[in-house]
Amino acid sequence: MSINKDTVKYVAKLARMKLDEDKIDDFTGQLDKILTYIEKLNQLDTENVEPTSHALAMENVFRKDENIPSLENDIALSNAPEKENNHFKVPKII
Numbered sequence: 354m355s356i357n358k359d360t361v362k363y364v365a366k367l368a369r370m371k372l373d374e375d376k377i378d379d380f381t382g383q384l385d386k387i388l389t390y391i392e393k394l395n396q397l398d399t400e401n402v403e404p405t406s407h408a409l410a411m412e413n414v415f416r417k418d419e420n421i422p423s424l425e426n427d428i429a430l431s432n433a434p435e436k437e438n439n440h441f442k443v444p445k446i447i
Contacts, residue, residue, distance in 0.1 A: 356385045 361381045365372045372380065426439050435442040 356381060356388055 358377055358381050361377050361384065362372075365377070365380075430436045430439070430441065433441050
């Protein structure tokens with residue numbers, strides 16, 4: 354697929370971009386190179402390639418979730434400045 358100045362001007366108009374002639378020439382060459390490269394990629398045989406979401410395999414780095422005994426209420430509340438009904442007592446914040 355080849356791209357020309359008219360196509361670049363049309364796309365620039367759709368994007369509401371004002372381009373001078375030098376920029377149109379630059380974009381025409383750059384977009385033509387990009388589309389040529391994409392055509393090369395389209396020729397690759399990807400029949401036996403599985404689709405992936407990442408280039409590398411993703412692994413969970415978290416530790417396994419294990420049930421372990423927690424602190425007893427008396428120990429947890431031992432250094433609390435204020436406690437009420439076996440709970441931490443904190444000031445009301447609105």
